[in-house]
Amino acid sequence: MELRVRDGRAVLAGEDESGEREVDPHSLPLGADLAEALHEWAKVADAVVRTETPSDGVASALITRRGKQLAGRIAAVMNTPVRYTDPVSGELVDVDAPEAPAPAELPAELSAEADPEPTPxxxxxxxxxxxxxxxxxxxxxxxxxxxxxxxxxxxxxxxxxxxxxxxxxxxxxxxxxxxxxxxxxxxxxxxxxxxxxxxxx
Structure with a gap:
């Protein structure tokens, strides 16, 4: 799956039997908030590219960083790696799905293995x-x-x-x-x- 910006809209591209397809984020089970965040990011990215802001500018850096964050959120929701095409530089970045966090260890006094408190x-x-x-x-x-x-x-x-x-x-x-x-x-x-x-x- 690849995150791209196309005409001021975020699209997710992927391969199926008929070849490569681009779909709107709203058509995937990402949640309305994430889909809206993707489109807002795409609009800002498109505006930055159209004004020909230098690639080393602050706005470009923010677009790149926000795009990586959103790609990470997609990878987490879909539980699959996501390729992210930077709309400013055109660079491809692979974002892996985050690993499930290890279960937090209980304090010794709450652990099932801990010795019970002696009876007074x-x-x-x-x-x-x-x-x-x-x-x-x-x-x-x-x-x-x-x-x-x-x-x-x-x-x-x-x-x-x-x-x-x-x-x-x-x-x-x-x-x-x-x-x-x-x-x-x-x-x-x-x-x-x-x-x-x-x-x-």
Missing amino acids: WGTGLTVTVITAAIVTVTVVSLSLGLGETSRWLALVANVLVVGGLAPSVWLGRNVPVWRWVAYGVVTGVLIAWLALILTLL
Whole structure:
């Protein structure tokens, strides 16, 4: 495939069964933006050539550089090398399709091969024990205080407290920090109920 300027329009030339053909960039799957950019570049290049600007001028250098950029974009989209005919100098330049970039390496801490972070058993179990103690004392105190008025009231209060805590405990069981609190809440409620059952005996 070859990029050329013909009468102020960009054309792409290629060989097929019938010989060489020139096609409008809009007829290829390049995208409307790239096709329009090619035609704008071709108009400017044609104007520069018609005014007979010297080939070593700034405008000519810009035309050449922009043409190579556009040829590179075509090569990337079509995934094929593109020959670029410089409209000012007539020089032919081959532009290869860019190679696919190598996949970026993940940082060691995100890599699947990286060692998982060690479980903080000491700190975690300390949080669990403290949470369990607070929940145990709270549930037992609430239940004994209400039990003096009515055992049914104490039972309803226990169900409401546990029912209120259950969604938070369920959501927190897989969160790295909050799982220790969730373990403490479950342990505290179980210990409190065991203590209440023993007081009834």
